[in-house]
Amino acid sequence: MNCDNCQGMASRFADNELDVTEDAEMFAHLQGCASCRAFLRTVMQVRAAAISDTPPTVPESLDLRISALSKQRAATHVAVQFRWKEILTRRLLIPAPAAIAAILLILASLGALVTTLTYRAQEQAQIASGENYILLLPPVEVRGIYHAPSQNIH
């Protein structure tokens, strides 16, 4: 194993990414290699420095900006809910009576049509059977002037 391989393993060793076989190989190399030991030491020192490092303080201005953002988020959500209510009231509830009236009108018209057709069918049946013979007579036009009885007849 050369130093580059060993240091690659040392890097993964620091991250608990080595299996048992690799672990043994790496430590066997480390025993005789000061350079690789120094590398592993640096890796662990960087780790220690990262752990002991105090994280930077979050500025108050960022807290305020996020707070404003959350309020804006809540307000937007309320606005969206309000819009749905508006759609329900204006676009559905108000035209609903008109739609119902139109449907009733259509139903009434259909009823009248069905009644008429039924009556006609019965009429035709009566004609066909001769039951209502008067309907077979041709229409007669009656002309003339009706004179009302006059009181001035001499």
Add this chain to the structure above:
Amino acid sequence: MNRDGIRDEDLLERLRAGDGQALEEIYGRYKTRLFGYCVRLLHDRSDAEDAVHDTFLMLSRGAGSLPAAGAFRTWLFRVARNEALMTIRLKRGHTNVAPDELWDDTTPQQILEGRDRTEVLRQVLDQLKIEYRDALVLREYEGLSYAEIALVTDSTLDSVKSRIFKARKAMHQKLEHLLGKRSQL
């Protein structure tokens, strides 16, 4: 689940339902880590503040299409990282870095001005190129696993291992150069 017993899933659910307070609770939970991460990437508190703010702005706007809670932490870091990289690109005006370059151009020669070894280590880390610093910060400071780092940085597991190793090796060489052989066992 957090120390307060409330899971990220619950907070996300509340956020989806329009609870603005949930956003603040998520912020309270992650603000220190995200801000620290962005500061370490950007070296500028004001830019880091903007990056974290924009991360939560995206969280607020995209609350309906957020990832599952299991991937939420990596999603947050990923968005914060993208915001930070955007800032760096806008400032630098270019994005491409030669693969063999591991150090920022602005590496100070007087890095040993740091008061102690920890400070020197931190300064050396800060001088790494963003690609390498990013992976190492996520690993060392945020404790993310290789798989999580791969998700955050949108790269493969092998690439993450490689970048972390290169970053550590570069740091070791730089420290040896700066401190001499004293660091050896």
